[in-house]
Amino acid sequence: xxxxPTRRQxxxxxxxxxxxxxxxxxxxxxxxxARQAVERNREVLTNYKVPMAVEPAFRFEA
Amino acid sequence: MASIxxxxxxxxxxxxxxxxxxxxxxxxxxxxxxxxxLERLGPRLNALALPLRQEALRQARLVDRDLKKDRPKGVLxxxxxxxxxxxxVTGHPTTWGAAPYAGQVFDTxxxxxxxxxxxxxxxxxxxxxxxxxxxxxxxxxxxxxxGPALNPWDRSRWAGGSSSGSGxxxxxxxxxxxxxxxTSGSIVTPAAYCGVTGLRPTYGYVSRSGAMALxxxxxxxxxxxxxxxxxxxxxxxxxxxxxxxxxxxGKSFYYAPQFARPFKDLKIGYAPADFEAWAQPETQPAxxxxxxxxxxxxxQMVEVEIPxxxxxxxLQTILGAEAGSIFEELIASGQVDKLADEKQIAGLKATQGIxxxxxxxxxxxxxxxxxxxxxxxxxxxxxxxxxxxSVASKVQDPLDAVIVPKATPQxxxxxxxTPATNLVGAPALFLPCGFVDGLPLAVQLVGRAFSENTLxxxxxxxxxxxxxxxxxxxxxx
Numbered sequence: 225x226x227x228x229p230t231r232r233q234x235x236x237x238x239x240x241x242x243x244x245x246x247x248x249x250x251x252x253x254x255x256x257x258a259r260q261a262v263e264r265n266r267e268v269l270t271n272y273k274v275p276m277a278v279e280p281a282f283r284f285e286a
Numbered sequence: 287m288a289s290i291x292x293x294x295x296x297x298x299x300x301x302x303x304x305x306x307x308x309x310x311x312x313x314x315x316x317x318x319x320x321x322x323x324l325e326r327l328g329p330r331l332n333a334l335a336l337p338l339r340q341e342a343l344r345q346a347r348l349v350d351r352d353l354k355k356d357r358p359k360g361v362l363x364x365x366x367x368x369x370x371x372x373x374x375v376t377g378h379p380t381t382w383g384a385a386p387y388a389g390q391v392f393d394t395x396x397x398x399x400x401x402x403x404x405x406x407x408x409x410x411x412x413x414x415x416x417x418x419x420x421x422x423x424x425x426x427x428x429x430x431x432x433g434p435a436l437n438p439w440d441r442s443r444w445a446g447g448s449s450s451g452s453g454x455x456x457x458x459x460x461x462x463x464x465x466x467x468x469t470s471g472s473i474v475t476p477a478a479y480c481g482v483t484g485l486r487p488t489y490g491y492v493s494r495s496g497a498m499a500l501x502x503x504x505x506x507x508x509x510x511x512x513x514x515x516x517x518x519x520x521x522x523x524x525x526x527x528x529x530x531x532x533x534x535x536g537k538s539f540y541y542a543p544q545f546a547r548p549f550k551d552l553k554i555g556y557a558p559a560d561f562e563a564w565a566q567p568e569t570q571p572a573x574x575x576x577x578x579x580x581x582x583x584x585x586q587m588v589e590v591e592i593p594x595x596x597x598x599x600x601l602q603t604i605l606g607a608e609a610g611s612i613f614e615e616l617i618a619s620g621q622v623d624k625l626a627d628e629k630q631i632a633g634l635k636a637t638q639g640i641x642x643x644x645x646x647x648x649x650x651x652x653x654x655x656x657x658x659x660x661x662x663x664x665x666x667x668x669x670x671x672x673x674x675x676s677v678a679s680k681v682q683d684p685l686d687a688v689i690v691p692k693a694t695p696q697x698x699x700x701x702x703x704t705p706a707t708n709l710v711g712a713p714a715l716f717l718p719c720g721f722v723d724g725l726p727l728a729v730q731l732v733g734r735a736f737s738e739n740t741l742x743x744x745x746x747x748x749x750x751x752x753x754x755x756x757x758x759x760x761x762x763x
Contacts, residue, residue, distance in 0.1 A: 265599035
């Protein structure tokens with residue numbers, strides 16, 4: 225639990241508070257930046273190891 | 287006609303109900319007084335989407351008739367309120383805060399509006415919101431059909447979003463309570479920035495039928511009001527199973543904080559780093575005082591840290607995939623370009639590139655997150671943390687500027703609690719806890735699913751010992 229997170233991890237946590245993709249500064253290329261954010265998210269998810277038996281939270285019950 | 291004193295605009299539901307029953311004023315007089323105030327001050331705060339004067343007064347006359355015939359319906363009878371403009375009200379525009387939907391009209395009330403009408407509450411207006419509840423991600427407070435919602439405590443500051451008008455209207459005494467919605471942050475932010483009490487219910491407690499869908503697995507509707515007690519009374523009226531919303535859990539809610547376990551038997555989880563290193567320096571005294579107040583209740587205080595998961599990418603992928611499907615036609619037709627915020631437009635367009643494997647992976651990690659929080663809630667009963675680390679931002683400031691503490695904290699504390707507990711579907715209560723430079727701050731209490739009465743018991747006790755929730759902003763005449 226005491227593993228020190230990287231600056232990039234902090235940024236991911238903090239930007240998640242707003243319901244928003246990370247991306248975006250000023251134009252031009254806002255769509256490209258938003259797509260890059262999707263790519264960055266994909267990379268994080270791909271690299272996150274999940275046991276094969278874990279099912280998606282479709283039957284979602286709080 | 288009875289004159290309505292200004293103090294009434296900041297009264298609790300119980301106080302208003304008692305005055306109605308004592309015939310100090312009628313429901314029509316009360317509705318007129320709030321309507322006048324909402325129509326006068328609402329536009330100056332960009333908080334009002336649409337007043338509903340005629341319907342409200344018609345309903346108020348029915349309430350007066352019931353009261354005259356001694357047909358009581360409960361504490362909400364005759365109480366005016368407002369709804370975020372993503373909730374349908376029959377025959378009136380429901381814009382979702384967005385230009386492409388400016389002319390949209392539904393022929394059925396949202397289920398929560400129906401339930402409140404049944405309880406005798408009177409909807410007097412639709413309240414402003416961030417366009418499409420900010421689903422694509424927005425950069426500026428002006429991302430709304432009604433312009434940037436202004437904070438009643440300082441009109442150079444933002445009211446927060448996406449339930450912007452709901453927060454501003456309650457804080458300014460334009461309505462006794464309002465309904466907002468949260469997918470990830472849309473009740474907590476305006477509640478904290480505007481200094482009102484907000485309750486994000488457990489996922490599935492409240493029907494979303496007749497509400498704009500942004501994310502089927504994340505959307506929740508909840509009250510924003512003057513106190514924890516008021517939030518409990520409102521939740522009691524709006525909770526329950528609904529065949530029209532397959533996400534509802536089939537549970538009713540009865541506000542009964544008196545039956546919550548004694549505080550001495552409860553454990554509060556908190557992270558010292560949240561109140562020190564993570565909070566902006568000027569906010570720390572207020573947050574520390576709130577922490578001390580909770581410690582004084584006699585609970586066991588347990589230091590915890592948020593489980594280590596990539597909450598941001600998981601939440602953004604799930605929200606993006608679901609919103610991208612919901613708004614597929616808007617995006618494909620090019621109507622999306624009519625939105626006010628360029629980042630929001632770009633974000634929605636980019637959702638079309640999220641792959642099925644991304645969504646599935648995010649939902650699998652979400653399962654692990656839910657398991658981790660289940661374990662955490664075996665160790666503690668509630669989590670306590672600042673609701674936001676800073677006060678409301680300036681209206682013109684970009685919202686995607688990330689504030690990272692100068693010295694990187696050694697602990698992650700409970701940072702990321704908002705996306706994490708939205709993914710889990712856990713309830714949260716937001717309580718005003720102080721001011722910095724005249725702007726409100728708030729703490730949040732998060733509990734396990736369906737533990738609202740425990741959260742509300744804590745909230746009620748905290749608000750019995752403090753008066754932050756009773757403070758009133760100075761408004762233009």
